Amino acid sequence: MAMDTDPDTLEWIQKDGIAATIAQKPYSMAFVGLQMLDNLHHHKPPALDEDWLKTASPQSPCSWIQVLR
Numbered sequence: 001m002a003m004d005t006d007p008d009t010l011e012w013i014q015k016d017g018i019a020a021t022i023a024q025k026p027y028s029m030a031f032v033g034l035q036m037l038d039n040l041h042h043h044k045p046p047a048l049d050e051d052w053l054k055t056a057s058p059q060s061p062c063s064w065i066q067v068l069r
Contacts (some may be wrong), residue, residue: 029044
């Protein structure tokens with residue numbers, strides 16, 4: 001098992017030295033991670049010691065909270 005699609009890895013797959021590989025998407029991984037951090041920065045969740053379901057506002061980025069109420 002490997003994690004890349006560079007030429008050396010693909011060559012070892014052809015030689016049966018590697019059975020499988022996972023291609024990564026570095027741009028997408030960074031974009032989603034930064035988007036999550038931005039959401040947390042601008043929409044701070046309630047403190048962990050509070051009942052988050054009672055304190056969540058309708059403007060919360062978690063719209064599914066409305067379904068639980």
